[in-house]
Amino acid sequence: MIIEERLADMGLVLPEPMVAPAGVTVPIAWARRYGDRVYLSGHTPLHADGTIAGPFGRVGSKIKTAQAYDAARRCTLSMLASLKREIGDLDAVAAWLRIEGYVLTAPGFYQLSNVINGCSDLLGELFGPEIARHARSSIGVAATPFDCPVFLAAEVAITSGS
Amino acid sequence: MIIEERLADMGLVLPEPMVAPAGVTVPIAWARRYGDRVYLSGHTPLHADGTIAGPFGRVGSKIKTAQAYDAARRCTLSMLASLKREIGDLDAVAAWLRIEGYVLTAPGFYQLSNVINGCSDLLGELFGPEIARHARSSIGVAATPFDCPVFLAAEVAITSGS
Amino acid sequence: MIIEERLADMGLVLPEPMVAPAGVTVPIAWARRYGDRVYLSGHTPLHADGTIAGPFGRVGSKIKTAQAYDAARRCTLSMLASLKREIGDLDAVAAWLRIEGYVLTAPGFYQLSNVINGCSDLLGELFGPEIARHARSSIGVAATPFDCPVFLAAEVAITSGS
Numbered sequence: 001m002i003i004e005e006r007l008a009d010m011g012l013v014l015p016e017p018m019v020a021p022a023g024v025t026v027p028i029a030w031a032r033r034y035g036d037r038v039y040l041s042g043h044t045p046l047h048a049d050g051t052i053a054g055p056f057g058r059v060g061s062k063i064k065t066a067q068a069y070d071a072a073r074r075c076t077l078s079m080l081a082s083l084k085r086e087i088g089d090l091d092a093v094a095a096w097l098r099i100e101g102y103v104l105t106a107p108g109f110y111q112l113s114n115v116i117n118g119c120s121d122l123l124g125e126l127f128g129p130e131i132a133r134h135a136r137s138s139i140g141v142a143a144t145p146f147d148c149p150v151f152l153a154a155e156v157a158i159t160s161g162s
Numbered sequence: 163m164i165i166e167e168r169l170a171d172m173g174l175v176l177p178e179p180m181v182a183p184a185g186v187t188v189p190i191a192w193a194r195r196y197g198d199r200v201y202l203s204g205h206t207p208l209h210a211d212g213t214i215a216g217p218f219g220r221v222g223s224k225i226k227t228a229q230a231y232d233a234a235r236r237c238t239l240s241m242l243a244s245l246k247r248e249i250g251d252l253d254a255v256a257a258w259l260r261i262e263g264y265v266l267t268a269p270g271f272y273q274l275s276n277v278i279n280g281c282s283d284l285l286g287e288l289f290g291p292e293i294a295r296h297a298r299s300s301i302g303v304a305a306t307p308f309d310c311p312v313f314l315a316a317e318v319a320i321t322s323g324s
Numbered sequence: 325m326i327i328e329e330r331l332a333d334m335g336l337v338l339p340e341p342m343v344a345p346a347g348v349t350v351p352i353a354w355a356r357r358y359g360d361r362v363y364l365s366g367h368t369p370l371h372a373d374g375t376i377a378g379p380f381g382r383v384g385s386k387i388k389t390a391q392a393y394d395a396a397r398r399c400t401l402s403m404l405a406s407l408k409r410e411i412g413d414l415d416a417v418a419a420w421l422r423i424e425g426y427v428l429t430a431p432g433f434y435q436l437s438n439v440i441n442g443c444s445d446l447l448g449e450l451f452g453p454e455i456a457r458h459a460r461s462s463i464g465v466a467a468t469p470f471d472c473p474v475f476l477a478a479e480v481a482i483t484s485g486s
Contacts, residue, residue: 026275027282032259032297034319039260042299097356098363098479102301105467112469113350120351135356137366137477139426140467143267143302145274153299155260157358188437189444194421194459196481201422204461264463305429305464307436315461317422 003090006126007080014081016050018043021146031079031086033158036094038086040154042102044145045074046081056147060109063149072101072118075152080126087158095157096123096134102151105140112138119152165252168288169242176243178212180205183308193241193248195320198256200248202316204264206307207236208243218309222271225311234263234280237314242288249320257319258285258296266311267302274300281314327414330450331404338405340374342367345470355403355410357482360418362410364478366426368469369398370405380471384433387473396425396442399476404450411482419481420447420458426475429464436462443476 007014020026032039045053059068084090101116103109116138123132134154144151169176182188194201207215221230246252263278265271278300285294296316306313331338344350356363369377383392408414425440427433440462447456458478468475 020275024273024275025279027279027286028261028298029295030297032257032295034257034259037259039297039317041260041297042301095356095358097358097361098365098477099352100299102299103467110467110469110471111348112467113344113348117349117351124351133353133356135354135363135365135477136352137424137426137475138469139301139366139463140465141302142304142466143265143272143274145272145300147272151299153260153297155363182437186435186437187441189441189448190423190460191457192459194419194457196419196421199421201459201479203422203459204463262461264461301463303464304466305427305434305436307434307462309434313461315422315459 001091003126012077013048014084015046015048015078018046019050030082033086036158036160038083038156038158040079040082042151042153043075043078044148044151045071046078052146057149058104058106059115059149061106065111065114068103068115068149069118071150072116072152073122075150076119076122079152079154083156092158093127093131093156094159096132097155097157099134099136100153101136101138102141102144103138104144104149110140112140115150163253165288174239175210176246177208177210177240180208181212192244195248198320198322200245200318200320202241202244204313204315205237205240206310206313207233208240214308219311220266220268221277221311223268227273227276230265230277230311231280233312234278234314235284237312238281238284241314241316245318254320255289255293255318256321258294259317259319261296261298262315263298263300264303264306264313265300266306272302274302277312325415327450336401337372338408339370339372339402342370343374354406357410360482360484362407362480362482364403364406366475366477367399367402368472368475369395370402376470381473382428382430383439383473385430389435389438392427392439392473393442395474396440396476397446399474400443400446403476403478407480416482417451417455417480418483420456421479421481423458423460424477425460425462426465426468427462428468428473434464436464439474
């Protein structure tokens with residue numbers, strides 16, 4: 001349980017599954033394992049109890065880059081929590097293959113990389129450079145689920161036998 | 163031909179390949195099989211004859227959520243039609259792995275999940291919860307092909323030997 | 325080195341790795357090989373020396389469709405350069421599986437296919453119709469890295485043993 005020990009050492013907590021707001025149903029798998037791959041749905045920042053975490057709004061106006069970086073870090077914890085529930089042990093991750101980082105942008109903001117680094121940096125700290133090494137697209141979007149400033153999707157390879 | 167029987171029982175018809183509007187060329191594969199995977203291009207709603215189906219415009223202003231849900235359902239039929247042409251038999255689908263649902267949003271609209279549920283619900287009805295179980299990202303975008311309110315892309319696993 | 329000979333015959337040059345602008349760090353893999361797959365990050369147009377190539381701005385207002393088509397072609401060269409650095413030989417490409425083409429759109433512009441054809445056409449010319457055959461999504465976005473009019477991500481299969 002190396003990865004979970006690192007999370008604990010860093011004071012980070014994996015949140016409960018997302019609690020959908022009233023009127024919203026989400027009939028999907030947050031993580032979908034098939035063979036040696038796990039596909040991760042678009043994940044928003046969550047509080048430890050699974051409620052959606054603010055701040056909300058557009059990066060570059062209401063939300064500053066540092067806040068958005070932190071939101072990307074929280075999205076990563078949401079992904080790790082779903083991944084753990086799907087495969088049991090985060091140490092089974094063999095490779096982070098690709099990340100899509102969606103940023104809710106205000107007009108004129110395009111420092112997208114510096115936002116999604118909140119995910120890439122955390123993966124590097126937790127998994128080390130070899131396993132964390134991933135392709136990434138940082139995309140400025142018109143709308144996100146629940147008006148979150150950032151959300152993240154990913155594809156992961158896991159060790160065979162796990 | 164279980165899936166096609168279900169479609170027929172539900173009164174649903176798989177459309178012909180997309181008829182590109184004048185001035186548009188689309189030099190791509192609507193479905194690209196490789197090994198046990200099929201990659202599905204971004205699909206718009208289509209009429210049975212392959213012409214692009216309206217309504218057109220932004221969800222949250224001109225287009226209501228219920229209309230967009232229906233558009234997502236129609237995009238799903240477009241995907242199923244391409245998938246059938248590529249692999250021959252929809253019963254060969256082993257798993258819906260990931261869906262990207264792109265929604266053309268008006269300012270202030272972010273109930274994206276309730277739109278893309280038009281896809282997820284139909285896949286569940288047709289394929290059952292185990293095969294239909296998929297990761298999903300619902301993304302609010304600035305523009306879509308042909309101003310469609312929704313379009314969908316996906317990755318599917320098929321049974322080996324099929 | 326068939327593909328590289330074709331590039332040379334066409335007078336096309338693969339650019340150096342992206343030189344990040346001041347204040348931007350990009351802690352990612354431009355290409356991430358795992359088994360027989362290579363995942364390609366979102367790539368912008370680059371000059372031969374790796375600096376980001378203009379023009380910059382929105383397609384449909386400042387940037388015309390023909391310029392955006394050319395930008396998509398340049399993004400493709402950026403992807404090919406990263407792919408070559410990751411796998412050594414572009415002749416090892418067995419299949420272009422999927423392309424995501426992100427277009428920075430001005431209001432009212434939705435001829436997205438005609439922009440991303442700059443990628444699909446070049447792949448067809450270089451790799452031939454069978455290997456180049458790919459699924460594709462063309463997505464109109466609110467913001468792109470560095471305000472580029474187009475950027476592209478992809479997934480590629482390579483021959484086993486390569």
